[in-house]
Amino acid sequence: MPRPKPIPDNVTEIILESISDGVFTVDHDWRIMSFNRAAEEITGIRREEAIGRHCWEVFRANMCESDCALKRTMQEGSTLTNTTTYIVNSQKKRIPITVSTAPLKSKSGKILGGVETFRDYSLVEALRKRLDGRIQMGDIVSRNRVMHEMMAILPMVAESNSTVLLEGETGTGKELLARAIHNASPRKEKPFVAINCSALPDTLLESELFGYKSGAFTHATRDKPGYFEVTQGGTILLDEIGETSPAFQVKLLRVLETHAFTPLGSVRQVKSDVRVIAATNRRLADLVAEGKFRPDLFYRINVVRMVLPPLRNRKEDIPLLIEHFVERMNLLRAKAVTGVDPDVLRVLMCHDYPGNIRELENIIEHAFVLCSAGPIEIRHLPGGFGGQSPLPRDRTPPLAQTLNSTEAVAILNTLKDHGYNRLAAAKALGMHKSTLFRKIKKLGIHLPDIDGRSASGKQKTSQTTD
């Protein structure tokens, strides 16, 4: 057999130039000795500029300063593979990469330097994101373009100390967004408090926010700090800001402008270092035009405005949100629900969600009551969605009817699950047997002519006989 021809000397160079992984070598002084074509492409630095320079000036990875892989390799003489990190290129872009390092040794085993191989991971990252299509920030998940744009600017919004105005229909996640802003901000270690302004009358809202001094009014027997005081350094969400009175609006404006507030019954101002996020389910500009909201406060609040789209405009998020809620409720309720079956998904995708994400969450929560494992099926959904609903689909049922229908489906399904054994079904539903009988009668539930007890009894008898 003929001996193969000896490999030419420059073959290593040819191989290094042809691969798509970046490769560079360094000497003991951390100066770059070689730099291949892919390294040029990934870093954007020409070989002539790189060779002879310190590796950290060229490579610029976040691990250079504190956890250099090459340094560890050269100290320990061992190989490190696939460490994930990022480099910063001259366009100020972070490029995710994976890094492997190995010592360069002489034939006698002496360490001459190190070799670092790195792979541009941004395409993989982008594909992974594209496949998954989601962005998650705190409890907000979305693959919707508008939401993505909003979340892209969220770190900048969070970093700034500006007042933020959140607009969006009820149930669109204004509080979640406010919380995400707080958690991404330098104030994240301090408290976050959400106040619903429409839930409290004016004077009570004022005393809750600014506190009061003893003797400020009857029964004010001792000082009470307000949320602006206990949240010092943190964030306050003022929800339903559009529902506040003109008098309260004046006081809030003063707090925002002077960064100080006066507790009820006090003559001294208290300094306030609280970031205010205002939220409303209406267009605040419309309320200003109608004369129901002070324009000066509007302009003071409207520094950064973020509008949350209703769920009907981001239906592509429904599967993602369902998955999110199922995961969370499985953990909370120790269940093993695997998701929703295709029929359920079809039904849920067709719904218009006047109650937005909160409504979807409630639907899933309802299904969790009836479904312990496996996929959620149509029969687990509230009556208005179920195939078993006695209501025509083109008619919006009145609330009482919907509740009755939901209850009827729940009872019927539980009975089915327990082979129509009334006692077992009553136990599973957490009600007395007589209550179950009363409800079956009241809701007009028609049961088949089988009795759970007798069925199981017969079975037992039959087994015994056999």
Next chain:
Amino acid sequence: MKVAITIWGDRISPVFDAARRLLIVTIDQGHIINREEATFDPEQPSNLTKALIDQEVAVLICGAVSQTPAAVITASGIRLIPFITGKVERVLGAYAQGTSLAPAFIMPGCLGAVFETDSSSTH
């Protein structure tokens, strides 16, 4: 005038996003007359800019920096001179003397980026 510089031993920290230490010097008539060191969190650039503005720091010299912190620093009014490399004393000495930091102290492949950031910042 006060100048801040991100440091790593006696060198400029290679990546602002992973830097931890800051040297703040006061330059008067081409000489450094005061210096103090501080630590900071690069993930909270607005905290850093607030502290720098409180101390009347006008310029921040650093290594490579990514878009978000660069935008926060620039928006605060502090002059950012990024992609600088080398020994801290040599860089500060050159800056105090009004000598151009480019091209001697610019990271490889970043000359264009520095001039794009602020053509006047490197003198």
